[in-house]
Amino acid sequence: MRNRLKVLRAERNWSQADLADKLDVSRQSVNAIETGKYDPSLPLAFKIAQLFGLPIEQIFSADEATQAAE
């Protein structure tokens, strides 16, 4: 899964630690999500979407491998 978390965070001038605090997760979690090493659960994805005021599909999208599998 791909995501625009890093871009959205940079637009708001937030550090990974700032975003982690707002989401009540660790900085390592934010980093893992941004780098695509970890896909967040649906509740966390909704929390991220709510924080940025965007629909989930504008933040997360299926990558080529996932789309090819479909």
Place this chain on the structure above:
Amino acid sequence: MSNQTSVRREYTIGALACASIYVALTLGAKVAIREIEPHGALLIAMAIAPALAIIAFFFVFARYLARVDEYQRSRIVRALLIAIAGTLSASAIWDFLQAYGNVAPPEPFIFTCGFILLFGMAQGFLKVFERLRGAA
């Protein structure tokens, strides 16, 4: 201090407390059994006293797992699975060697210590593996 930082801090304090109590109870029980030479229920109570600290640690660990964020939890669970698989594999091999190969029974606590060691190593290994893949 963020919530996740306080969760980790509480876990560290709890785990260190359990470890300290375990050492104190282990040494205390050893000395007390040698000096007092208890029998019956008192001996059993003294013998199992150190295990209470380990049981207390499971409560501390369960509370940590319930409160830590989902990514950290997934890493811990993966490390636990590696440790469980490694320990059970070694235990199974030893059991068969004991049954058919005339190998001596294992020393007490060897699999418990092995599990703790494997759990620690698995966490380190997973961290290094993720760094190599690009995550910090």
